[in-house]
Amino acid sequence: MILSSVIIILGEVLELSILGSLFLALSFRLKMSRHWIAYAVIAGIACGILYAISFDTASQWFDGFGQEVINAGILIGIYLSLLLFNATIFINDKKPGTMKIIRWAMISGMVLAITRDGSEIFLYLSGFILSGESITPILTGSILGAGIGLSFGILIYYLFTNMTQDRARYVGYTLLLFVAAGMLSQAVRLLIQIDWLPAQNIVWDTSDWLDESSITGRLLYTLIGYEATPTPIEIQCYIAAIVCILVATIFARYSASKDRSGRLNAPE
Numbered sequence: 001m002i003l004s005s006v007i008i009i010l011g012e013v014l015e016l017s018i019l020g021s022l023f024l025a026l027s028f029r030l031k032m033s034r035h036w037i038a039y040a041v042i043a044g045i046a047c048g049i050l051y052a053i054s055f056d057t058a059s060q061w062f063d064g065f066g067q068e069v070i071n072a073g074i075l076i077g078i079y080l081s082l083l084l085f086n087a088t089i090f091i092n093d094k095k096p097g098t099m100k101i102i103r104w105a106m107i108s109g110m111v112l113a114i115t116r117d118g119s120e121i122f123l124y125l126s127g128f129i130l131s132g133e134s135i136t137p138i139l140t141g142s143i144l145g146a147g148i149g150l151s152f153g154i155l156i157y158y159l160f161t162n163m164t165q166d167r168a169r170y171v172g173y174t175l176l177l178f179v180a181a182g183m184l185s186q187a188v189r190l191l192i193q194i195d196w197l198p199a200q201n202i203v204w205d206t207s208d209w210l211d212e213s214s215i216t217g218r219l220l221y222t223l224i225g226y227e228a229t230p231t232p233i234e235i236q237c238y239i240a241a242i243v244c245i246l247v248a249t250i251f252a253r254y255s256a257s258k259d260r261s262g263r264l265n266a267p268e
Helices: 002-029 036-053 055-059 066-088 096-131 136-161 165-193 215-224 232-265
Strands: none
Touching: 002 036, 002 096, 002 136, 002 165, 002 215, 036 055, 036 096, 055 066, 066 096, 066 165, 066 232, 096 136, 136 165, 165 215, 165 232
């Protein structure tokens, strides 16, 4: 019971911890205010509690697939936030408009992530409390899982704040690129479960080598979207997610460079 609680809570907290630590560290490196995290946490907790309270009603939407559809929508929203963040982080200017886009991308990504993971933690713990079973093993495992997840986030934060600005941006960009692709892959998996996307035969099975439910599997699941039994459509969407972010980044840098060239060449 304790081990299962550790793994479940670790999986939820790890995602928030990685996103939050990366966003905070990159805010520090970009010399941006980090006050946005307080607004994101408050809004995310409020939305998470609201979602958890209305869970039974929301689950009946979309012919009984409301939970899957809403969670898939949240995951797609997080992916779009990370796409926007990664596309603008390499624009080499300090214009208020660019900084505002980056800030809102971080806020929206964190609010959506806290809403999803926070509601699942709330439902998991409240279910055991209402069942009348002994809550001590659950709380012990939950505290251990949350502690491991937060410790990992703190480690990432200090690693990035001790990097140079350019290195932090490149490493952060790469890590968030795979996190974003993993988010979209999770959304695709949910839509396959409810037959909104076609089910297909698996391409490979690495569960004997690395189980998704293990701590290492959960870590890789959060970091790169690790899936032990992927289908062709999941692999295609994963690759497409990465390509879209790369193309958006190139386009954003090209547009910003063209805009700067136009201003420099403009007649006095």
